[in-house]
Amino acid sequence: MEKNVQLDASGQDAEVMAQAPPNTRLVLALKKITLDRISLEIEMHKKIFQTELEYQQRLKEFDDKRRMIVAGDYIPTDDECKYQYADPEEPVVETNEKGIPKFWSTIFSNLDILSDMVQPHDQEAISLITDIRCVLLDNPMGYRLEFEFSENKYFSNKVLTKEYYFADTFDPEDPLNYDSLYVNRCKGCKIDWKSPQMNLTEKKVAKKMKHRSSNQVKTIEKVEKCDSFFNFFQPPEEKIEDADNDTKELLASDFDIGETFRLNVVPRGIIYYTGEGIEDEYDDFDDADFDGDFDESDFDEDDDDDEEEDDDDEDLEGDDGVKPKSSSHKQNKKSLKAKGKK
């Protein structure tokens, strides 16, 4: 980060390219103080996590009720269906379906980050997910995702699990950018495939082998790993900071998926099922001047001569892609991207 623009107290046009401020004793002292602050913030974030643990049982009751309704094991009363913010224009559709059979698979297909993992040969198994839960873990701190399946021909596990653990300090490669507790490793589970043929993470490949001297061709079958959502349960289990670059990248994506389940899919499944929680990635362009060419008025002019302007609004442009850091209390309603536009 070499570029800086210095504000100039003289009021001259100040946009100049400057070197980053020098690495002085005082700069180093302020970095040290910030790192000490971060150590205390980590203590606070751990305490905040304890509060989340305290609430977990009560929050889980809502998720349990959802599971029963989705399975058709509980039929809500009329009162329990009176959602006060329902769109009065939208008619309530009557169905005779038991529960919501495609609840979880619809969420998978609605979210790019999930559907990108699902291969065609996984889809039947995905459609058999009956619940996705998140259990916070105290020691080591982290969380466990639980994927419950109905009885199926692929594996005998009733529940597949994936655990994520938080680092217990800042990232030594980027200490001052510490933000909040973050995941640095995960753990899969053993899938008890009913037979090698049912193993969705492997495929048989026919290989032709030519005998060196006789030139006879023989076809042999080899078992190879293949792409599958179910590889999600066999991740590399090393800490991300100890991994090589390819594994780092893989783990970073995997941790994002874990966070998507924990923070979005589990607590707000219904809005990803209906699509209401999904932001169309092209929505931002809807109002833009997209006639194919640009003219000067399409660009933000850097006009210092504001003496003749006549607006009394503040110059708060905002919405320019700057996002405050994450926090437990930020106003930053992010939505996940929709599937279906590439």
Next chain:
Amino acid sequence: MEKNVQLDASGQDAEVMAQAPPNTRLVLALKKITLDRISLEIEMHKKIFQTELEYQQRLKEFDDKRRMIVAGDYIPTDDECKYQYADPEEPVVETNEKGIPKFWSTIFSNLDILSDMVQPHDQEAISLITDIRCVLLDNPMGYRLEFEFSENKYFSNKVLTKEYYFADTFDPEDPLNYDSLYVNRCKGCKIDWKSPQMNLTEKKVAKKMKHRSSNQVKTIEKVEKCDSFFNFFQPPEEKIEDADNDTKELLASDFDIGETFRLNVVPRGIIYYTGEGIEDEYDDFDDADFDGDFDESDFDEDDDDDEEEDDDDEDLEGDDGVKPKSSSHKQNKKSLKAKGKK
């Protein structure tokens, strides 16, 4: 959000356009359950905020020490300058400067979201900021930003303040997207300008008036509001949900700026001063194939025929713009955008 892609248990190519799931009794029941869950989450977030309040005094001590060092009122010892993660390659520069005079104004100029508010005629006053603090407020819940200035010719206030208050419930316009406590109103402060001429938020405009019958032209002076950073202290004070659309937009930008101060600038000022906390908005393109035209390999092909592929990595693409929702514990190190490239 009309588009959905249904996963198809038969394993057929599943990318079809479907209607959003119907508004059934069960969907409404799940929405109602989710809203009940959110009410409990809000209770939890309020409790978490109490924890933040408990830690505020101890965290403030680090910020106080920074203020003294920046002002030159405290000279750190050699030990206090031993930042353990300093780049050993980068020499420590000796200066005789007292403190770091341009600390805050450099941060303003480094961050688009802040520098966009600063007009040329504001720059001298901005350069006189000696501290920016954040004080969490208990009742009503929120926070106060305090901007401390050295003695100046513009106004007699030593400290200008801006307060932000959290909504005490979810957003009734988007209830199920509730995420965390969020700001819904703010409050400015009165600036005691030393004279009308020194008021940076007003300008004198010469207006020519022609007498209707005599055609005599007379020039009169009129005072008009003008763009200025200091309008930040005179925001609309209504709740965002009660505001008209223009005001809503203005307030949304203003709240983003408040959050940037609270979550980034105050706790991590040093990394925005040096530029290390700033992400270049064009960095993402650095490694892209930018030779001016595209070929098919530039695009993600939707290849269902993976039988011949030979990679044993999971298909975790990740990094595709999907962000998990905010939380106190998410691994999502966002940085602010750099100033200087338009």
